[in-house]
Amino acid sequence: MIVFPNAKINIGLNITERRPDGYHNLETVFYPIKINDVLEVIEADELIFDYSGLDIPGDDADNLCIKGYHLLKKDFPKLPAVKIHLHKNIPIGAGLGGGSSDAAFFIKLMNEKFGLGLSVDAMMDYARVLGADCAFFIESKPVFAFDKGDEFEAIKLDLTAYQIVLVMPDAHVSTAEAYRGVKPAPVKESLYDLIKTPIANWKRHIKNDFEGHIFRDNPIIRGVKAELYEHGALYASMSGSGASVFGIFESTPDLSAMEEYNQIFYNV
Ligand SMILES: C[C@@](CO)(OP(=O)(O)O)[C@H](O)COP(=O)(O)OP(=O)(O)OC[C@H]1O[C@@H](n2ccc(N)nc2=O)[C@H](O)[C@@H]1O
Ligand SMILES: Nc1ncnc2c1ncn2[C@@H]1O[C@H](COP(=O)(O)OP(=O)(O)O)[C@@H](O)[C@H]1O
Incomplete structure (x- = not known):
């Protein structure tokens, strides 16, 4: 069975407080985009993971798909061994949630392939164990996210009339x-309300709290956001904890001047 885990962008990200467990409470909007990995699982005699495409740092044993397998195996001891092949296409360390998406799509695939009978809520609970933004990818629909970024409220947000461009x-x-570099602060205007306002309003009001210190340390990323505005973006922002930056445009911009130093995904 083959599935196509998709990436996400964060539209707005307010980090509101540090929690006693070391994590942070936040509010953000997750919006799914059309950059995808390819994930294939077949039954096998032993558990095997291999991958192609982009280089994934770290040991294969730590891959989130393998962690997902062990998590399910604890509760479903009769789960057969599988061979997992991942074709990695979603940029890594980009704030696009690629690893989390692979894990969530792996859980959904295993549920379907082996008839585990898990509900959407049950699959989200497994996903939460693997990463704060992992549960989002079980449904992968636009949501307002809160708490650790793993509780959701569905929102009606349709950006298909615009061109979203992603720059890595x-x-x-x-x-x-x-x-570690961010200072949590209570929100003045909740993103839950701001996201319902016209996009023309977003530039002045919707922010990503990571940008402050990450832009200071990485002028290249700051420069990409500035360039997207120079090319006419209605709204531009770093996604999540970076380093990717997206722009929302009325029509496809000519970003050829940026292509030498960046990977650019049009119409995501
Ligand atoms: C920042 C966000 C914004 O959407 O996305 P990315 O930029 O990584 O895609 C998410 O909060 C990332 O979620 P995810 O990547 O699943 O995080 P995890 O693996 O659970 O945690 C990685 C580390 O981030 C920190 N962390 C994560 C989530 C959170 N609410 N508070 C935190 O302090 C913790 O230090 C944790 O050890
Ligand atoms: N399937 C996977 N794809 C990408 N990264 C993975 C995967 N499994 C584990 N990782 C680890 O997770 C780290 C963060 O990956 P990723 O989810 O792409 O970034 P981000 O947190 O910016 O969204 C990587 O450096 C890698 O070591």
């Missing part, structure tokens, strides 16, 4: 490091 500069940001 030659920079990587670790999520844990990004959180």
